[in-house]
Amino acid sequence: MSARIPARRATAARTPAALLAAALLVTGCSAQDDDASAPSSSPSATTPHGYVEGAKESAEQQSRLLLNDPGTGNTRVLDLITGTTHKVSGTKDTARLTTDGRFGFLHTADGTRVLDAGSWMVDHGDHVHYYRAAIRAVGDLPAGSGAQVRSDAAVTAVTDEDGRTALYDRTALEKGRTGSPTTLPGTHTAAVVPYAEHLLALTDDGEGTAELTVYDRDGKRVATPGARCEDPSGDAVTRRGVVLGCADGALLVREDDGEFTAERIPYDGDVPAKERATAFHHRAGSDTLTAPAGDRAVWVLDVTDRTWTRVPTGPVVAANTAGEGSPLLVLQTDGSLHGYDIATGKHLTRTERLLEDATAQGGTGPVIEVDRSRAYLNDPEGRRVYEIDYNDNLRIARTFDLDIEPALMVETGR
Structure with a gap:
């Protein structure tokens, strides 16, 4: 690799994040x-904060x-x-x-x-x-390709294709073993999301929609906020709560002093099923979410303002954003990366053609990962990953050549 x-601008890729x-x-x-590569000594009596x-x-x-x-x-x-x-x-x-x-x-x-x-x-x-x-x-976890995995600092919830959810001790995973899970009662219609030392689940109410249920980590039902979600799909944890995608928009679930509430964030009008937001992408810690709006547009959900914005973009392969003040990044089928103003939808800039094959097949293909200062775009056919400075006119900061075809990519450390 x-x-x-x-050569025109070989600056350090992480300066803003490092300073912050x-x-x-x-x-x-x-x-x-x-040294992380060597065994650590036991903490002393004056263990530093965050050890x-x-x-x-x-x-x-x-x-x-x-x-x-x-x-x-x-x-x-x-x-x-x-x-x-x-x-x-x-x-x-x-x-x-x-x-x-x-x-x-x-x-x-x-x-x-x-x-x-x-x-x-x-x-x-x-x-x-x-x-x-x-x-x-x-x-290995005994859950197939359709499993949905969500975690917090204490528990990892694995919901299989049949809606059964196994809870794994996060501490055991951190020590290098999966351990023996406990099972959440019943079945659920979407991923179970750990949040605020509890578990958020959507349970079929028998009337064609799903009811929001809150469990404690022992699997005991502790709250039913009275919110329902039709055709649930997609979720995201933000600083302002958990967003759950529904047919008419989204539910924002929040916890305050042990009380759970659910607020609806509806679309502005009816949205055809094929144009609904069903999978969210965002920078970790951001309150601005993106999701494809069919094949030729992108949804931007501002969780702070509780508003949806549909940005017409042309053919969409992947999209993401770092949030307020940063552009909406869209990889289009022309193989170039485009930048849009997330508030107005105005087209701001584009790169040269980066990918010869800008198509996604099933769950594989190009994606855009975003952190505090850079975005990353994988090029499977070209066997490379591009690092992009999205605050500098989509400048290509680094190009990483690989010895494999990186058809699947995620970013950790966030």
């Missing part, structure tokens, strides 16, 4: 100096890309800080690749393989901790 940096994270650590935390055994704390987001070629099974982890690529155990015939910010979940027909990418963050609200540790395989 090699990283090509355009460093300031947060100085004001609220004590960073660690232990994690076996991990190294950093002032900068420790972003890594997990990449998979379903055809060959070749799997790599690209460290975006060092620019190095790590070979890991392969997973062939991967239908989907998802992440919870630290662990990669490689979904196949026979089960879901769990890989610890060794980079993550812990958000304390007023400050953030960034960590890096060794990359390692964790094990």
